[in-house]
Amino acid sequence: xxxxxxxxxxxRSSTEQVFSTMxxxxxxxxxxxxxxxxxxxxxxxxxxxxxxxxWVGTASLCCNTTMACRMSSQMLGMxxxxxxxxxxxxISEIANMIFGNFxxxxxxxxxxxxxxxxxxxxxxxxxxxxxxxxxxxxxPFACGDRAVDVKVCLTPNxxxxxxxxxx
Numbered sequence: 001x002x003x004x005x006x007x008x009x010x011x012r013s014s015t016e017q018v019f020s021t022m023x024x025x026x027x028x029x030x031x032x033x034x035x036x037x038x039x040x041x042x043x044x045x046x047x048x049x050x051x052x053x054x055w056v057g058t059a060s061l062c063c064n065t066t067m068a069c070r071m072s073s074q075m076l077g078m079x080x081x082x083x084x085x086x087x088x089x090x091i092s093e094i095a096n097m098i099f100g101n102f103x104x105x106x107x108x109x110x111x112x113x114x115x116x117x118x119x120x121x122x123x124x125x126x127x128x129x130x131x132x133x134x135x136x137x138x139x140p141f142a143c144g145d146r147a148v149d150v151k152v153c154l155t156p157n158x159x160x161x162x163x164x165x166x167x
Contacts, residue, residue, distance in 0.1 A: 004137055006109055008032045011139045011150050014081040014101035019143065022097060027148065030140035043082070043124050044068065050116035051103070057154035058130060059102065061095040065122075067146040083122055092118040098150065106132030110154070 012029045019027045044064040051057045063071070065143045069080040072090035080087050103113045130136070136153045 002033075003109065004032075005038045007106065007137050007152055010102050010105040011137070011152060013105065014098050014118055015139070015141060015148075015150050017101060018094060018097045019141075022094070023071055025071070025074055026034045027141040027143045032137060032139045034135050036125055036135055043126075044122070045088070045091050046121045047091045047118070048121065049095055049121045049154075051099075051113050051154065052116070052157070053107075053113040054111040054112065054157055055154045057152065058158045059095075059099045059133070059153075060149075060151045061091065061098060062149040062151065063091075063147065067143065067148060068122075070146065071148075072145070078145060088122060092120045093115050095120075102152070 011032075016027060019025045020054060029094070044062065045068045047057045047061040063081040063084050068083060068087055068091050069167055072080045075090050075094065076086060078086070096115075099115060103115055107113055129151055134153050134155050136151045138149055138151045141148045141150065
């Protein structure tokens with residue numbers, strides 16, 4: 001069974017570890033909340049990774065372009081002020097590290113999970129949405145005056161009922 005508090009703790013731990021060790025940045029976790037779908041159009045970057053196993057779903061790292069450039073600058077040791085291929089690649093890798101760490105922790109209570117390769121979406125006034133009415137667990141983070149949202153949406157794998165852990 002998935003416990004929302006365990007998911008939040010895994011998101012916090014994974015995000016704080018990657019920001020601290022890989023980016024040299026400190027983040028402060030905000031109050032987690034849930035949402036069914038994104039509230040509307042957003043501007044910026046979303047790194048998305050699929051999760052599969054006894055539980056399936058999606059994980060995403062969302063921020064504005066200024067924060068994406070800052071994270072990329074820290075990771076790559078170069079100054080980025082606008083989005084380019086390097087920034088998109090860095091956001092992809094940061095999402096991969098956060099959700100790779102998340103996966104390792106989450107497997108202790110969800111069973112084995114696989115990760116897809118990351119997809120990064122960048123643009124102005126776009127909407128990202130998950131099919132159906134699945135619930136996202138959202139943990140907001142602040143890095144100075146910038147925000148980063150880390151989100152996970154999981155549901156039992158209905159195609160593999162013998163693998164899902166049910167109450």
